[in-house]
Amino acid sequence: MKKIICFAMFLALSLPPLGACALTLAVEDAWEPYANPDGTGMSVEIVTAAFKSVGVEVVLEVLPYARVLHEVKSGKYVGGFNVAREASREDDFLWGREMLFLAHAHYYHHKSSPLRAQDPRSLQDGERVGVIRGYEYGNLFHDHEGIVRVWANRHDQIIDMLRLGRVQAVIMFEKTAGLYLREMHLEDEIQAAFPSEPSRIFVAFSKRRPEVPHYLELLDEGLRRIKADGTYQAILDKY
Incomplete structure (x- = not known):
């Protein structure tokens, strides 16, 4: 499929599109079920539905998360997702008003060796926490000087670390944890x-990229439209 980036599609948001145009976006390849290696997933459906509602076809380039960040920042792609909006990278990119979703995460432990901590602040110095390289976990995690961060590239790797006792905890987003723990038959252990x-x-x-303000406005409008007509909630309910 020929990939075309259109620099002018609408005279105004209320007008129909001028021709069939496609926007190429980068998406990460390993945050199941939000973004899957085959280019499907919850966030993919949200983004494509939002742009479709304002007449924009989305073409996806599926890449490792670190490359998504690098190549969007460098200008190779107009935009990319799923990026957590945090202070550490606020100035690296341009952001719309509408977020895709709020992703809830937990610290997970093995039931045979539960954490004594009751919250992130009370983790003990020296405790090892498995996390995914390049992901953002919030200020409480990044500012805790006593814990040992053990980085890996995939969620099954940090789950295996926890199962084998190499870390005392891992951080995973709820939907990702549920998917992997079911597939690995570890729901009763972790x-x-x-x-x-x-x-x-x-x-x-x-x-x-000079066309970014145009697409920022279109995405915000598209997200508002699919939230208003029920499409957004229907996508969330699937996952």
Whole structure:
């Protein structure tokens, strides 16, 4: 499929599109079920439905998360997702008013060796926490100087670390944890201990592309439309 980025599609949001145009966005490849390796997933459905509602076809480039960030920041792509909007990268990208969704996360522990902590602040110095390289977990996690962060590339890897006792906890987003623990038959062994900070998930837009303000406005409008007509909630309910 020929990928075309259109620089002019509407005279105004209320007018119909001028021709068939496509916007190429980068999406991460391993945050199931939000974004799957085959380019499907909850956030993919939200983004494509929002843009479709304002007449924009989306073409996806599925990439590792670190590449999504790098190549959007460099201007290779107009935008990419799923990016947590946090202070550490607020100035790296342009952001719309409408977030895609709020992703809830927990610290998980093994029932044979439960954490003594009741919240992120009370984790003990030296406790090892498994996390995914490049992901954002909030200020409470990043500012805790006593814990040992053990980074991995995939969720099954940090789950295995926990199962084998190599870490005392892992942080996973709820829907991801539910999917992996079911597939790995570990629902009875690995359980949520307490909440981590939720993440506000956005499409991050490049500061290096002149057409970005146009697409920012269209995405915000599209998200408002699908929230108003029930499409957004129907997508959430599937997952």
